[in-house]
Amino acid sequence: MKSKFFFIAIVSVTILGISFLFAMVMGSVELSFGQVYNTLFICSMDQNTGVQNIVAQNSCTVDPIYRKIIWEIRLPRILMAFLTGVGLSIAGAILQSVTRNPLADPYLFGISSGAALGAVLAISVFSTGIISVTFGALAGGIFSVILMLTLAGRAALQVERLLLSGVAVSFMLGAFTSLIIYYSDPEIASTLLFWMMGSFTNSQWGDLWLPALCISIGLMLFLIYRSWIGAIQAGDEGAFTLGIPVSQLRLIMLIICSIITAVLVAQVGGIGFVGLMIPHISRFLVGSKLSKVLFMCVVIGGSFMLWVDVIAHSLIPNQVLPVGIVTAAIGSLFFFVILKSRGRNL
Amino acid sequence: MDFFDFPTSSVFASQKIFCWVKRLSISRPSVNNRCSTAAFAADKICWCVDEKLILDSLTFEIKSQEFVGLIGPNGAGKSSLLRCLYGLNKITSGTLNFNGKNSDSYSRREMAQKIAVLVQEPPTHFDMNVSDVVAMGLIPHQPLLAFSTEEDKVSVENAINMVELKDKQNSAFNTLSGGEKQRVMVARAIVQKPQVLILDEPTNHLDIQHQIEILQLVKQMNVTVVLSIHDLNIAAAFCDRLILMNKGSIVADGNCEEVLTRKNLKNIFQIEAEIDQHPYHSGQRITYDLTGGKENEI
Numbered sequence: 001m002k003s004k005f006f007f008i009a010i011v012s013v014t015i016l017g018i019s020f021l022f023a024m025v026m027g028s029v030e031l032s033f034g035q036v037y038n039t040l041f042i043c044s045m046d047q048n049t050g051v052q053n054i055v056a057q058n059s060c061t062v063d064p065i066y067r068k069i070i071w072e073i074r075l076p077r078i079l080m081a082f083l084t085g086v087g088l089s090i091a092g093a094i095l096q097s098v099t100r101n102p103l104a105d106p107y108l109f110g111i112s113s114g115a116a117l118g119a120v121l122a123i124s125v126f127s128t129g130i131i132s133v134t135f136g137a138l139a140g141g142i143f144s145v146i147l148m149l150t151l152a153g154r155a156a157l158q159v160e161r162l163l164l165s166g167v168a169v170s171f172m173l174g175a176f177t178s179l180i181i182y183y184s185d186p187e188i189a190s191t192l193l194f195w196m197m198g199s200f201t202n203s204q205w206g207d208l209w210l211p212a213l214c215i216s217i218g219l220m221l222f223l224i225y226r227s228w229i230g231a232i233q234a235g236d237e238g239a240f241t242l243g244i245p246v247s248q249l250r251l252i253m254l255i256i257c258s259i260i261t262a263v264l265v266a267q268v269g270g271i272g273f274v275g276l277m278i279p280h281i282s283r284f285l286v287g288s289k290l291s292k293v294l295f296m297c298v299v300i301g302g303s304f305m306l307w308v309d310v311i312a313h314s315l316i317p318n319q320v321l322p323v324g325i326v327t328a329a330i331g332s333l334f335f336f337v338i339l340k341s342r343g344r345n346l
Numbered sequence: 347m348d349f350f351d352f353p354t355s356s357v358f359a360s361q362k363i364f365c366w367v368k369r370l371s372i373s374r375p376s377v378n379n380r381c382s383t384a385a386f387a388a389d390k391i392c393w394c395v396d397e398k399l400i401l402d403s404l405t406f407e408i409k410s411q412e413f414v415g416l417i418g419p420n421g422a423g424k425s426s427l428l429r430c431l432y433g434l435n436k437i438t439s440g441t442l443n444f445n446g447k448n449s450d451s452y453s454r455r456e457m458a459q460k461i462a463v464l465v466q467e468p469p470t471h472f473d474m475n476v477s478d479v480v481a482m483g484l485i486p487h488q489p490l491l492a493f494s495t496e497e498d499k500v501s502v503e504n505a506i507n508m509v510e511l512k513d514k515q516n517s518a519f520n521t522l523s524g525g526e527k528q529r530v531m532v533a534r535a536i537v538q539k540p541q542v543l544i545l546d547e548p549t550n551h552l553d554i555q556h557q558i559e560i561l562q563l564v565k566q567m568n569v570t571v572v573l574s575i576h577d578l579n580i581a582a583a584f585c586d587r588l589i590l591m592n593k594g595s596i597v598a599d600g601n602c603e604e605v606l607t608r609k610n611l612k613n614i615f616q617i618e619a620e621i622d623q624h625p626y627h628s629g630q631r632i633t634y635d636l637t638g639g640k641e642n643e644i
Contacts, residue, residue: 224490231482234474237465240434242538243458243486287518288474 005292008285012299019306023078027313029069039070072204078306080203080211080267081323085274085305087215087264089297091257092275093282094222097233097290098250099159105275106261108163109254110170112272114144115265117173117180120192124184134210134266141262144169145254159236159250197322198269200309207267214263218256219294225249226290233288271305271324273331278304281334304330383410384446385542385570386431391440393430400426402594403440408572410541413565415585416574417605419615422591424574425466425546431572432461432544445541458486462540464531464548473518476530480505480515483537505533509563525556532563545573549580582606582629590614606630 024036088106095104106112118140122133152165181192222229228249231239236246261275282296305323308330312321386408393401401423408414416424429435430442433449442449445460452460462483481494481502488498506515509529514522519530528548535543543564549557557577561584564571575581581588581602588605590598592614598605611619611632618635625631 227482227485227488228490230474230478231485234479234482235465237434238463238482240454241432241458241461241463241465242482243453243455245454283473289478 016303019303023306077200081305081309082302083211085301087260088275089278089301093279109166110144111258111261113170113173115141115262117177137266138262141258145258195269198271198324387443389441391437394438413571413586415581418591423594461542462535462538464545466546480533483534505536509533542570
């Protein structure tokens with residue numbers, strides 16, 4: 001069993017490494033592996049000032065434009081794609097575990113709808129600065145969780161009621177978002193629609209720290225509580241008899257997932273299906289043990305989103321497709337294949 | 347007509363019970379010597395849901411290492427009472443002491459360190475393997491950040507060996523049969539090292555062989571056992587004491603001879619039955635009259 005996991009882990013990490021390389025070289029401007037290697041490890045440019053490192057000056061043969069593309073456009077975009085894949089996947093895995101619902105993902109609980117509403121409000125009503133969008137999405141995500149818990153009331157302790165309440169909140173906030181878009185100026189409306197379909201294109205270095213911080217802290221907490229979450233996965237009553245504060249833990253996990261999702265939605269817009277699909281693929285490969293599932297979510301979720309980004313930039317020449325479209329298209333197809341291959345054993 | 351439908355299974359089951367009782371009578375001290383201190387002491391406990399009285403002023407004591415069966419028709423309040431004992435249901439009034447202290451004064455974790463529970467339906471979600479499910483029994487004794495030690499792994503393996511599932515330890519829990527699932531849950535309880543084991547209808551959906559296997563395993567744990575059970579013959583074979591419940595109240599409480607009477611069965615279960623000495627063990631045998639007494643009239 002262990003050797004199987006290590007084998008899968010090594011293969012997956014290798015694929016992740018290869019995905020990084022391909023994501024670096026592929027795009028609207030095609031680069032060679034040599035150019036990427038030289039830029040990253042030899043030219044080591046000071047990204048803030050644009051001044052080349054004096055020590056490496058003589059050996060650096062890469063055109064400054066390409067260096068700029070790699071350092072200032074491609075690398076932050078790739079890292080954001082990776083973080084998005086990781087964040088949504090681990091949030092999905094945790095939500096599926098604590099609710100014992102294989103269909104749970106950040107979208108189902110209205111977290112994404114809330115974050116989208118907050119971000120849309122920030123773009124259309126308040127300002128277009130990214131801090132305001134981030135703040136709006138974060139506030140929207142948290143608001144959706146509070147609304148869901150309030151609507152569920154005492155029934156929030158029952159997972160089924162919590163899910164139904166989440167679905168209701170999701171549709172309610174989705175309706176508000178659509179309403180705002182409907183009454184927006186056409187130019188803003190098209191910006192909003194494009195934003196909602198998801199994109200990594202405008203990602204910058206400064207955008208990375210908040211998702212990275214939230215995902216790291218979230219992942220750490222998920223790993224600390226892994227045995228408790230595993231017990232909840234096997235049933236509330238059983239978990240209670242093992243001394244686990246089931247409702248409180250579920251609530252905390254829900255809030256952590258909502259923060260991760262809200263921060264990501266704020267940065268990259270709405271990207272569906274990842275949080276649903278990657279945890280299933282991970283479980284299919286390594287079983288249900290949470291530490292292994294989370295590890296695989298990080299690796300597969302990250303790799304998957306890197307390839308989505310590559311496809312979004314390369315599929316149609318001189319045009320970038322919204323990431324959400326590519327995710328849903330590839331994801332649903334891939335998911336269908338998995339379903340067929342697993343037959344009745346899902 | 348015997349309570350078993352098929353003569354072969356009846357003989358087989360009776361022989362198993364007989365062998366088991368003989369083994370126990372050699373290896374274990376008598377009930378009276380074992381049960382000196384009270385594990386649970388309930389004084390007029392009530393439990394209500396939305397002002398509806400589910401448990402009505404129950405008073406009883408369960409002594410340490412006693413094997414107590416809760417019997418009664420569906421909806422009698424057996425599961426509700428068990429849930430009060432392990433703290434899932436908070437009693438509305440009355441006093442419930444555990445090990446001489448008010449049960450509310452224990453933290454949830456402290457309770458879990460002392461009381462293991464086999465819930466009515468074993469987990470069916472996600473494909474956890476047997477070792478993972480059994481290892482959950484370590485949770486109440488482990489700090490949150492702890493990693494499994496070699497000792498933990500040995501204790502999980504030993505428990506799996508005890509329930510004779512060594513060859514299935516890497517199998518997915520969902521692929522096991524009902525009896526195997528219950529054995530896994532017993533292994534989890536063994537790992538939990540409890541003073542008290544509470545079982546809510548542990549033999550539901552199991553064939554007679556697996557019913558006996560599960561209860562034998564439980565008996566071997568040598569702890570205080572409180573279980574709800576529907577099969578009165580099995581209850582008579584295994585329990586030191588029975589508590590008969592109906593409509594949230596205790597109707598009878600005592601040893602099997604005192605509780606399993608024709609009158610009680612008629613009043614509570616609305617069934618005629620013959621009760622006599624079981625030919626293979628010291629308990630009673632209940633033979634149900636499926637004709638409703640018409641045969642006698644003829």
